[in-house]
Amino acid sequence: MTSKTILAAVTSVFLLGACATGGDSFSGLGSGTGIGSSVVKMAIDNQCRTELNKRNEWRVIALTMSAEKQAEWENKICGCASEEAPNQLTANEMMQVLSPSTRTQALTSVAAKTVTACFKRMYR
Template sequence: MKRILATLSLSLFLGACASGSGTDVFGGNSSSGGLGVNSMVKMAVDNQCRTELANRNEWRVIALAMTAEKQREWEDKICGCASEEAMQQITANDMMQMVNTSTRNQAVAGITARTVTACVKRLYR
């Protein structure tokens, strides 16, 4: 029964991502700013990114040399890119983990790690 529910949930999530109609799984219109799956993933990745940046010693050292405004600007660049890139980096396995509350944090951390790495490389080119 759990497999059927998980498969159905995954189908709904992937169907909403693939459809070009702008309607998300929860019935909202994603183009009108509704909280759809994409928005929730982006918000989770952005939040996780900022938390991880704040916990990194390298970021702390670099941030000491910046003003608070400049630090926010770089956080916005890095984490904004990561949250936008998240939908290109997400896998079916990640989506399954996001459905399960016990593995959601692990999935967000994995997506964030992949996207932040890609964005930092892109920003430093």
């Protein structure tokens, strides 16, 4: 499998059933700095890895790769998603992230949006 094939397959994994919502970036996190940004980045990275490993498509793709290559792609995908998250986070989503009862849903929504941004970044 080529890198572009793997990236396209992994991107489709994330986009299956994920709907991005519109809205302005939360200005306090849009710059990607600060404690709030770090917390969001760590949470998105963790959520990304959890969701990625739940997906049958990823598990099938991962079977075709060495453990090192699988870790490399997981790091690329989830690292990009966590870096892009503060830029994609709306004020409403930030409030949802802060609430334990809505955190997972908000992180899933933000992770879906970041995959699109990462897909564009990786194909430049």
